[in-house]
Amino acid sequence: MPYAQSPLSPVRRRAARVLAVTGAAALLLAGCGSSNSGDSANSANSANSSGSGNSANKRTVKDATGKAVEVPAEPERIVTLTQEDLDAVLALGVKPVGITNGQGLNEPPAYLKDRVQGVPVVGNLLQPVMDKVIAAKPDLILAGDMQDEQMLRQLREITPATLVTMAPTDDWKLAFRGIGNAVNKLDQANKVIDDYQAKATEAGADLGRNKGAAVSIVRWNPTGPSWMEKKQFAGGVALDMGLTRPTAQDKDGNAHSPALSLEKLSEIDGDWLFLSTLTDDGKAALKDVQSKPAYQELNAVKNNRTVTVDGSVWSTRGGPLAADVVIGDFGKALSAS
Template sequence: MTAPLRPRPSLPRRAARVLAAVGAAALLVTGCGSSGGSGGDRDGGVRAGSSGGTRTVKDATGTAVQVPEHPRRIVTLTQEDLDAVLALGLKPVGITNGQGMDKPPAYLADKVKGVDVVGNLLQPVMDKVVAARPDLILAGDMQDQQVLKQLRSITPATLVTMAPTDDWKLSFRGIANAVNSIDKANEVIAGYEAKARRAGEDLGANKGAAVSIVRWNPDGPSWMEKKQFASGVALDMGLKRPKAQDKDGNAHTPPLSLERISEIDGDWLFLSTLTSDGEKALKDVQEKPAYKDLNAVKQGHVVTVSGSVWSTRGGPLASQAVIDDLTKALKK
């Protein structure tokens, strides 16, 4: 679900010198007071203790990483990492723009005013990361080993926070463990689950409705599989997915042709886009008979939602936004 990775250019000479200095200092600091343990579980299970200023945790790849006991300068490289950190009551010193955007995601914008942007999604500008002086970098589902090596020369406390099949709750607990806030994470998740149940019970005639969740791409619509983030929120509310979309998985289908557009039908249809090209493609198809014949369209049950929330891997604050969107539409 994330933007495709691009090869990163080599570091400018000035940045390389700064990286070397910062990295050496970070290594010295991280080595002090370490327990030397084998590393704790991502979700806050058994983990190494600390006799000083660091702890050892495992990231999403199973790598043991020493992190500050109480990080003070966190840089997040995805909006999912940012969402998680903010939900834990922390404010990062550096963030990246939202998925497919040249600015932070709108649903988090008021919470990150004044925070430096250090690049685009999973594409950090190293000079800017260095300038943020992080003691912890949360690198989302970063797979580019060259970029990870550069980040770890800024601070060894750089964690991959998401594996390909992780849901947002597992990733969130892993991030919480990294910042020593697992109890807070469990409280947040319990609060979300209670809110989802209450919201679903309060939908009246639409309780248990079949909701179609679709991302409109330039090439056509793709429906979201059941384990994708927004679908998971709907299911937690007791809603259902249409029969054609009742499939396990945490991604979206390839774009559908007009001949298969009936697959996106449901009691309600929730549509999102991520780009202007996607918006144009959606407007174009809305004039075609195949779209107008959809039951949800005939019933006036089509709702446009934010792709920067619904089409991502999600987080605790995004989940609240999806609940609110579903409730607003279905309680009418």
């Protein structure tokens, strides 16, 4: 999962143009055994110069761009540059030594905050401060969907074990398996996904009269609302729970619609309306429109079936811990009615 088509950060817009739509993160699953010959030894020595540990035990994996990268067989000092990378390693029981702030935030995502107490923040989402990364002494850097080649070169000078972990069209399960492979925990990653699938199915079956309801999933931007396509992270969780989408939102894909005008506000209607924001400007825009007739005439609004959810969870590309939050949000709202 990618982020919204509008608005997107410049880095993510570049990512969407550069990477192929074939789900390149699947290549991460092609890990192979230790490699200790010539070039590998040089890579290991470079890694050791930044304090990244023993070079004797390495594996080679392919990252989401198809690049072969030598990584520690058992990485001990992982730095994550996106919320999705952080979610993934925490779900695998690994605490990183450096993280970035959440999307649109100046702090870690609220749903992960308790899990990363005391972990140094090395910058904002996909915008690491190199001195802080160096201070973390990583032996593995998980760089999300970063496509800033200059920045990647700088990161690889800190440790050659720097991985682009996702392509714009990868869903969170594919990217999560790739990250699981990169940290040598693929079996555990597969179990996490199996457990998620079972939980989503059970939660969807327990929704009573709202089982299979048409849920509208919307992020409110300063320029207006954007609904999420079916394979965007939260939309995918809805499908896994057996929920449906309103006719206007019944579109395959993993992005957001363009921001809608008041004249098209009916596109966000549904049996239920789940609303998120990411910025204070977005919150202000939502508050302003809630007094307008076009909003008040939505069936979900008239039936008191609107739910405000955390945009830093629902509007991201997701991971197993975020998916657990979304399942809980759906369950709390729909099973109570």
